[in-house]
Amino acid sequence: xxxxxxxxxxxxxxxxxxxxxxxxxxxxxxxxxxxxxxxxxxxxxxxxxxxxxxxxxxxxxxxxxxxxxxxxxxxxxxxxxxxxxxxxxxxxxxxxxxxxxxxxxxxxxxxxxxxx
Amino acid sequence: xxxxxxxxxxxxxxxxxxxxxxxxxxxxxxxxxxxxxxxxxxxxxxxxxxxxxxxxxxxxxxxxxxxxxxxxxxxxxxxxxxxxxxxxxxxxxxxxxxxxxxxxxxxxxx
Numbered sequence: 001x002x003x004x005x006x007x008x009x010x011x012x013x014x015x016x017x018x019x020x021x022x023x024x025x026x027x028x029x030x031x032x033x034x035x036x037x038x039x040x041x042x043x044x045x046x047x048x049x050x051x052x053x054x055x056x057x058x059x060x061x062x063x064x065x066x067x068x069x070x071x072x073x074x075x076x077x078x079x080x081x082x083x084x085x086x087x088x089x090x091x092x093x094x095x096x097x098x099x100x101x102x103x104x105x106x107x108x109x110x111x112x113x114x115x116x
Numbered sequence: 117x118x119x120x121x122x123x124x125x126x127x128x129x130x131x132x133x134x135x136x137x138x139x140x141x142x143x144x145x146x147x148x149x150x151x152x153x154x155x156x157x158x159x160x161x162x163x164x165x166x167x168x169x170x171x172x173x174x175x176x177x178x179x180x181x182x183x184x185x186x187x188x189x190x191x192x193x194x195x196x197x198x199x200x201x202x203x204x205x206x207x208x209x210x211x212x213x214x215x216x217x218x219x220x221x222x223x224x225x226x
Contacts, residue, residue: 004159033214043160043216056213091159103207104150105214107159 004108006092012114018080021111023092024073031095033105034067034077038088049075050098082115089113120204125221128198134191136220138204141185148207149180150214151189153200160203160216163189167209194224 005024013019025032033048047057052069060067064083069075079086089112093105121139128134140149150165164171164178166187171178177190191198203219206212 042218043154045213045215048213093159098212104162104165105160107161110157110159 004092004094004106006090006108006111008111009109010112010114012116013082014116015083016081017115018078019082019086019113019115021077021090021092021113023075023077023108025075025092025094026106027073029094029096029106031098031105032069032075033093033095034075035091035093035107036088037091037110043091046077079113082113084115087113087115120206120217122202122204122217122220124218125223127223127225128191128194130196130224130226131193134194134198134222134224136189136191136202136204136222137186138189139186140204140206143184143206144208145184146209147212148209149178149184149187150205150207151176151178152203152205152214152216153198154203154219155197155200163202165207194222196224196226198222199224 007022030051034046035043037043046059047067049069067077089110091107091110093107095103095105097103148165148167151163152160154160164173164176166178166180180187201219201221203216205214
């Protein structure tokens, strides 16, 4: 398996523009996670899905952020409108399960977002 | 989930064992200890996890004290490629999320 795939790897946009980040999880993994990493706040969980259904979105910063998972092999994280403070590295991760043993998460390479 | 405490940074000589400590004094019986690492500019990578027994895999060993209030991750022969931030995370075994702290920045030096 190619691992978790994220695109684009780098995104530079201007304030007010819509940004869409994409993720393809590892085949067969039932859980998908979106994280954000900044110097100030570290690595934060934004939202996670189980079998394509959002389970916990308590980490989503505000209504400008939305995430979808239309099928088991694709998820998007959208920011509209984007602001400079959204500049961060966004990671997607997937896991075969959430609880108990063998629930390690596999992370993608991340998308580095810069909002000017 | 229980909170963890790690030293912010450590150095280790190449070829020597790196011993990274973690305190989790409020851990409950239903919580696992997980270790991840993040090499610069990459996504975090799973290393190892355990409940109460010591664990070993191809990457590292995990030593958990008998009272489970602390643990040590051991990289037996550190290489320059092991330079990374190491995160110790306590996870509830019935569906806990990964809550990343600040971790320990390990620098392996020649």
